[in-house]
Amino acid sequence: MGVLNISPESFYKGSVYNNPEKLKIAALKMIKNGGTMLDLGARSTAPWSEKITIEEEVSRMVPAMEILCKIIPDNILISIDTQYKVVAEKTYDIALKYNKKIIINDVSCLKTDKKLIDFIIEKELPVILMASKKIPGDLLTIEDIIKEFRNTINILTTKGYDKNRIILDPGIGRWVEQKTPNYDLAIIANLNKLRILKKPILIALSRKSFIGAILNIADPEKRYNGTLSSTAIAVFNGAHLVRT
Template identity: 30%
Template sequence: MSGIRPKPLIMGILNVTPDSFSDGGKYCSPDAALAHAQNMVSEGADIIDIGGESTRPGSEPVSEREQLARIIPVIKTLRTHLPANVMLSVDTTRSRVAQEALAAGANMLNDISAGRDDPDMFTVAAKAGVPIALMHMRGKPKNMQDNPEYEDVVEEVLKFLVERAEVAKAAGVASENIIIDPGIGFGKRKEHNLRLIRELSRFVATGYKVLLGASRKRFMGAICGETRPMELVGATIATTVLGVSAGVTMFRVHDVKANRQAADVTAAVLQM
């Protein structure tokens, strides 16, 4: 026996935006969002990650007011109708949006800026006592894919995330509530993404929980000769299997059922 591993958690993506790269415009109304969230939960999602601002390459920022108008009705609807044990995460870099989302029923934060866009994010997370995911990104979504370069992508991303985790702890966030995310596809070339996935065990070795968000990412399409994001389910499954094998415990995905199965079977094999 290799020892008991925590069950991999599947975070289903719920974009309530008109312009996300894979599913923009599909789930903007509370009713459509609820139907999709219920389907993801039935397929095995543990967490629903709700975003009101697209962060695809080249995207423009969205105001706090617009984010709140998009996500608050959805969060309230989901909290009323989904099982209490399903976590609701809000994908935002703004502390006001985070605070109002938590008041509406969210109980996790997902910050792609790792607290750099708004340092008060850590104060909000600390006061609420909720988990917060901190992601690495080179630049901003608008320009992050403009010729990203690294001397050693694994070392640089790892150093950044550990430093941001320390800042979060200094603001009062408990270590067990910090989740680090290497930011696959955020300011990285294909070879950078592949190296980060190959070295996921180094992120796990920090002792923080690790989130992997590789779902339907463009770099996999370049490998597979596929330009349609929705046709990258198999490619995403490969990253989930590699992640579980490395000790990653949280996976942010579009295709819940396939990745739930892949994660559970991989975990069962490793458990033997």
């Protein structure tokens, strides 16, 4: 999964493509290099980043989605990185117009906007759930992550949602102050325990703060080798998909 951020607030500026031409070039390069899924996000989810309105998120997403749908092959899945139904709805309509397929990627595990639950059920959309209980990424241990995933999966399936459309993301990163690098390392080491839920596991480690802390590298631009190493370990430990 290749990351296409159109949020200038994002912590790693190398992943920001808020210029239409740069967005096109980056998307096509990711596909050429083997990417099968493109993750489009217009809102930085880093806890310390500047907050934007839902209207601003929509105004960024709609033109970017139009650009992507015009240039990518039909077999490439577009991941819509949002916590809000209105954003999912707008991008879904564009995808439908161009005969493209989308998946919703919600870092709040469907906690932020309850209306998004009914929307993905109604439209039969696949979803990526990132481990969260009250706010994005607030779960610290693999045991708590599994417990909360079970709860969310149960809510969805009780409403008639097909559980085979679910992908799980354990939520690596300093999402909350108390989540120190040791918690991230323990989650990566125990990724195989998530397999009890019988769902594909997505891992998002690229240039995250725990890599910087371990290697004493403050600049995300210089965390490439650490990203490769930690990703290889995560895949060995059970990850099926890599967001990078």
